[in-house]
């Protein structure tokens with residue numbers, strides 16, 4: 001006898017494991033027992049039940065449909081229930097869902113890595129496939145550290161970065177997240193102390209001034225001897241504030257890294273695969289990172305997979321330590337199922353329709369978000385590629401605003417003062433207008 005009664009709803013078939021619906025008992029169970037991202041176990045907010053998804057729409061347990069403005073946190077760029085991605089998964093699952101990657105390789109990992117090397121800058125031709133964005137960042141930071149060990153520069157252990165960054169929730173990643181909004185205070189004494197400069201202040205389309213890079217340059221001057229790498233989200237700082245900065249800033253970062261012999265890690269986990277209007281955001285600045293982190297949209301949002309790319313020289317140097325190898329190897333590294341779906345997702349991108357789709361979204365967001373500037377509660381409106389951000393003057397009440405969005409038929413999940421969207425690239429003009437109108441209804445009522 002199971003301790004917790006199984007949902008009695010006849011549309012759920014517990015014996016086959018197929019759960020086709022949810023009732024209020026399921027939602028209550030969820031609220032009491034299951035952790036969601038950043039939730040309380042004392043006073044958790046209720047979740048909405050989603051039982052299926054198709055195209056850009058989520059279907060709720062009660063039959064309502066929501067337009068998804070979030071692409072499930074930047075990932076489902078080709079939409080849900082995409083036939084090509086479904087088929088890629090089905091084909092692969094019939095052959096081999098998983099096999100260990102130690103001493104074994106398989107066609108999906110090879111095909112995916114070929115595409116990643118083709119799509120990124122030519123110098124980035126060594127690929128480490130891992131499980132999630134945070135792990136890709138851990139891997140990138142470890143690569144940088146091991147590189148300097150190999151070079152006999154054992155003192156180069158620090159990371160340089162900027163405020164308002166977000167790089168994930170594991171410990172090395174947390175150490176380079178924003179020191180105020182991140183988890184530094186909570187884990188004081190546990191997190192490695194890294195070196196932060198003021199975040200870039202000049203926006204993407206504003207007039208550039210070299211003053212913007214000055215604080216970071218001072219940090220390089222003071223600490224480059226101890227710095228293994230500079231880690232930054234190119235052009236768009238995501239979860240740390242949805243800040244869109246000037247391409248010259250990133251160009252200057254590259255120059256500082258070259259001048260002071262510090263590796264450059266670009267974290268494109270959110271921005272990669274077309275989201276900012278370029279395939280990779282570092283292209284806005286015409287630079288090439290030494291190490292590149294990718295994730296989220298890599299599988300078109302189908303499952304968790306990430307990759308860290310670097311150059312041949314860095315990869316080989318890393319392996320000149322006493323260990324003779326790069327010291328990392330997760331159990332599910334190069335998982336065939338995830339690689340097969342990622343390979344198909346990249347094939348869709350390589351056909352090139354994303355460029356028009358993202359350009360159209362950008363044009364329309366610029367037009368339709370213009371109206372928000374006139375609202376008293378709005379501090380700033382920013383658009384780049386398929387990203388639209390409305391920064392409010394005050395933080396939102398999450399519980400009530402979430403309900404208001406659902407009542408309007410859209411899925412938008414703000415944080416703090418930020419109401420933002422990054423819809424699937426396949427959204428139509430009419431659907432996008434529906435989404436922006438719904439946001440206007442909610443925000444104008446604040």
Ligand SMILES: Cc1ncc(COP(=O)(O)O)c(C=O)c1O
Pocket residue numbers: 132133134135137166167168169233238239267268269270271295296
């Ligand atoms: C820029 C950036 N880096 C790293 C991560 C962590 O990725 P994951 O949540 O897959 O661990 C995120 C997730 O939001 C991110 O936006």
